[in-house]
Amino acid sequence: MPLVRIDLRRGKSAAYKKAISAGVYQALREIFGVPENDRFMVVTDRAEEDFLYEQSYLGIAHGADFVMLQITVSDTRSVEQKQALYARIVELLSKNPGIRPQDVMINLIDVGKENWSFGNGIAQYLV
Numbered sequence: 001m002p003l004v005r006i007d008l009r010r011g012k013s014a015a016y017k018k019a020i021s022a023g024v025y026q027a028l029r030e031i032f033g034v035p036e037n038d039r040f041m042v043v044t045d046r047a048e049e050d051f052l053y054e055q056s057y058l059g060i061a062h063g064a065d066f067v068m069l070q071i072t073v074s075d076t077r078s079v080e081q082k083q084a085l086y087a088r089i090v091e092l093l094s095k096n097p098g099i100r101p102q103d104v105m106i107n108l109i110d111v112g113k114e115n116w117s118f119g120n121g122i123a124q125y126l127v
Helices: 014-032 079-095
Strands: 003-009 040-046 067-074 104-111
Touching (some): 014 067
Parallel strands (some): 003 040, 067 104
Antiparallel strands (some): 003 067
16 A cells, blocks of 8 residues: 655665665554555665755754655554654664665655555555
8 A cells, every 4th residue: 555755866786775665665564554565666766966955954964875755655544653654664774774864754645545546447445
């Protein structure tokens, strides 16, 4: 059910990108109870001129390994679950591939179940 978009600066290895996607998926499974095989992710590495962010925002200094995560999910989670997800993602990504917590930006988008179709032109969650 989640759709994850991962944006980062060009030049990272396939293993680095795979570690990010694996960490996000693990956190989604642990905190949001996402089922096995429910993994839909897009990883985009961008040229420096196409990856714009502030070096400092809200007192947080961002470095060269800054990564933006945008996660679209069904609107069924509490504020506490969302906060736990953010913390778990940062914890996992700091271990592998070694991204500083300050360099992980997460944007969560809640949508109604009617906003999902996984194929065949059917809103599977409404059937």
